[in-house]
Amino acid sequence: xxxDKTIDLVQNLLDDKKIPTPExxxxxxxxxxxxxxxxxxxxxxxxxxxxxxxxxxKNGSCTKINFAGVLTDRAVQELLNWGKNPLSLERIIGxxxxxxxxQFYIHNYRTQYTFLTEDLFHYFNLNEDTKVTFIGLIKxxxxxxxxxxxxxxxxxxxxxxxxxxxDFTLRRNxxxxxxxxxxxxxxxxxxxxLINNTLEHILEAFENKAKFKCFIGPSASMIPDILFEEGIxxxxxxxxxxxAKTFKVLQEAGGTKFFKKYAQKYNIIKQS
Numbered sequence: 001x002x003x004d005k006t007i008d009l010v011q012n013l014l015d016d017k018k019i020p021t022p023e024x025x026x027x028x029x030x031x032x033x034x035x036x037x038x039x040x041x042x043x044x045x046x047x048x049x050x051x052x053x054x055x056x057x058k059n060g061s062c063t064k065i066n067f068a069g070v071l072t073d074r075a076v077q078e079l080l081n082w083g084k085n086p087l088s089l090e091r092i093i094g095x096x097x098x099x100x101x102x103q104f105y106i107h108n109y110r111t112q113y114t115f116l117t118e119d120l121f122h123y124f125n126l127n128e129d130t131k132v133t134f135i136g137l138i139k140x141x142x143x144x145x146x147x148x149x150x151x152x153x154x155x156x157x158x159x160x161x162x163x164x165x166x167d168f169t170l171r172r173n174x175x176x177x178x179x180x181x182x183x184x185x186x187x188x189x190x191x192x193x194l195i196n197n198t199l200e201h202i203l204e205a206f207e208n209k210a211k212f213k214c215f216i217g218p219s220a221s222m223i224p225d226i227l228f229e230e231g232i233x234x235x236x237x238x239x240x241x242x243x244a245k246t247f248k249v250l251q252e253a254g255g256t257k258f259f260k261k262y263a264q265k266y267n268i269i270k271q272s
Contacts, residue, residue, distance in 0.1 A: 003095070003194055005226045007083050010101050014077065019105050022046075024072040024079065024097075028247055029065070029089060031057070032255035033218065036096040037243050038076065040104060047240040048099025049250070049259075050092045050219045051192050054158075065089055076101070087196060095195060095219065102222040103239055106268075113224070116267035120236065121145070123267075124186060131183070133210065135174070135202055136190035137161070138217070142168075153181060174205050182209040191219025203231050216267075218256055228270040238263040 013019045025045060026037035033049045040046065067074070076097060083094025106113065116123055124130070126148040134142060137156040142165070146152060153169040154161070155177075161170050171177055187210035193199040199215075206213065214234040215227055221237025228235075240246050242262040249259040 001197075002199060002226050002230055003098075004084050006222055007080055007094070007098055009225060010080065010098060010105070010223060011077065013105055014101070018109070019101055022076055022101075022104075024074065024076055026243070026247055027071045027093065027096075028250045029093070030250035031253035033250055033259075034089075034092045034096045035247060035250045036079065036093065036100050037247065038097075038100045038104070043104070043108075045243055046100045046103040047243055047246055048096045048101070048103065048221060049238075049240075050095040050099065051190075051195060051217075052089075052092055053087070053192070053195065056087070056089050056092065092195065095191075095222075099219070099221040099237070105223055107239060114269045114271050116234070116269055120267055130185050132186045132188065133184040133206075134188050135193055135198075136188075136217075137165075138188065138190060141188070153177070153184065174202060177205075182206060184210050186210070186212050186214065188214045188216060190217040191215070191221075192217075195219060200230075207231065218259075218263075224268050224270075233270045234267055236265065236267040238265055 014021060020040055022038035022040045025039040028035045030052060032052060034052045035047055035049045037045055037047050079093055079097040081094065082090040083098050085091040085094065121144060126145060128149050130149045131151040132145055132149065133153040135155050137154060142152060150167055154165060155171045155174050157172055169181060182205060187206050189199060189202055193202055212233050213231055215232045216236035218238050220235060224235035240263045246259050246262045
């Protein structure tokens, strides 16, 4: 699986000292996003986040995890490997840890990657005939693209579709798409598709259907190597620059709308 291979890659980088072993300085399981902050000796702290799936809080117990109060005392390798677990709060923490470790490597070994230097929408070079398929209801991006093209397909399992999206093709599952609807110029997946174990199925369904595949969002802020090997063309994430303000947002159940001001977005293109 993509997540397992990516975690193994990061573990190898830790073993080879290309990523120094950090301490876990902070961890928050927010209602919107989960965040993990890592303290690297002699370097800046790094933050990784992952979307906290709402259904993971629906058990009847008042205690949601059995490691509350001692999470930061654990080894970073343990939290990292939680990302291989079945869907659970541990898995969310593991992916947030993966993203924090990835930030150290990505931005300390920048020359290994090709960063997009122009605006993402300019890079897409959209026109009125461009077909864009979204896996996930990424409202700001959809609204901006809709200024150029109305040929938009949105697949969203949980969130309600408001009237502003009524002119687009709306589906609850990619299995509800016919062969013609699967054909697309640009496929955009959120990091949630990796969290809920649907990314491989999505890539298989669109393997010969999507001309350009993107994996973006705060939860997608991981080393892109395995994603590129599996067919993704662009990985877009966030590097956080203000840990105190970011964690205040997470603690108060805030999401991307509120913490994006404390981060810099970036996009990495697959090298041809």
